[in-house]
Amino acid sequence: MKTYNTSQDRNNFVKNRLVENAFYSNNFNEIPPIFGIIVADQYGNTIIVLENAAKNSDKKGTIRSYLSGNDKNLLEIDLISMYFSSLKTFAKQTNIQNISHLEIYGSNIKVQIYFLFNKYMIIVFLNSHTELNIKQKKDIINFFEEKFIKYDFEFNNFNATISRKILNMLENLGKRWLKNLNKNYIQTYKKAYLKKHKFIEAIMDDLSPIIQSELDEYLKSIPNDILNNLFKELKNKIQDKLFDFKSL
Numbered sequence: 001m002k003t004y005n006t007s008q009d010r011n012n013f014v015k016n017r018l019v020e021n022a023f024y025s026n027n028f029n030e031i032p033p034i035f036g037i038i039v040a041d042q043y044g045n046t047i048i049v050l051e052n053a054a055k056n057s058d059k060k061g062t063i064r065s066y067l068s069g070n071d072k073n074l075l076e077i078d079l080i081s082m083y084f085s086s087l088k089t090f091a092k093q094t095n096i097q098n099i100s101h102l103e104i105y106g107s108n109i110k111v112q113i114y115f116l117f118n119k120y121m122i123i124v125f126l127n128s129h130t131e132l133n134i135k136q137k138k139d140i141i142n143f144f145e146e147k148f149i150k151y152d153f154e155f156n157n158f159n160a161t162i163s164r165k166i167l168n169m170l171e172n173l174g175k176r177w178l179k180n181l182n183k184n185y186i187q188t189y190k191k192a193y194l195k196k197h198k199f200i201e202a203i204m205d206d207l208s209p210i211i212q213s214e215l216d217e218y219l220k221s222i223p224n225d226i227l228n229n230l231f232k233e234l235k236n237k238i239q240d241k242l243f244d245f246k247s248l
Contacts, residue, residue: 033130044083047155052182088113100114114140151167155167204239
């Protein structure tokens with residue numbers, strides 16, 4: 001049985017368990033918030049790839065490993081970027097005008113594609129539970145816009161031998177930036193989750209007497225132990241539903 005030296009120790013333990021449960025329930029232990037970014041030209045030719053460093057020889061932790069259901073049949077990066085480029089081409093050939101970005105949602109993974117300067121694509125791969133706010137999205141776009149402007153020649157001539165040294169440097173820089181991006185996202189997520197939990201607890205403190213009063217009034221003939229279980233069940237379901245609201 002776990003013992004605590006102070007009430008603060010207990011509070012810290014409870015907070016850590018809450019955050020840990022939320023972390024695992026959102027599958028962040030398996031799929032990082034932002035698990036990779038591909039930079040490609042408008043035709044889908046890959047220029048640089050930013051992803052979590054593979055932890056072992058079977059390439060776990062790469063974009064290809066997350067997108068491929070079978071590790072023996074990993075998708076080629078160029079095929080991935082070309083596929084998303086075709087979506088932009090489709091938009092051009094139809095009456096979809098001035099498309100700036102696309103979003104694709106899956107139950108485990110989602111993708112955000114940004115089209116910059118009419119010649120580049122930024123393909124961001126996310127855990128399906130990742131919710132980037134406006135500032136986070138803008139920070140990602142600004143990071144790449146700055147690089148496109150500063151290294152215009154290298155990105156325009158990415159196949160040239162003289163460009164590869166700079167692009168390799170940018171890829172390594174980008175991987176470190178992506179690592180920090182994920183770290184900051186998790187920290188922000190934890191703080192927001194605890195704040196939300198505290199807010200919902202306060203709401204439930206106000207709702208609990210109302211729920212109990214209604215149960216006592218309309219279910220007078222029900223035994224107390226059944227009423228208590230029903231009260232807990234209703235309270236838990238209401239609390240879970242409140243957690244589903246992203247705006248809280």
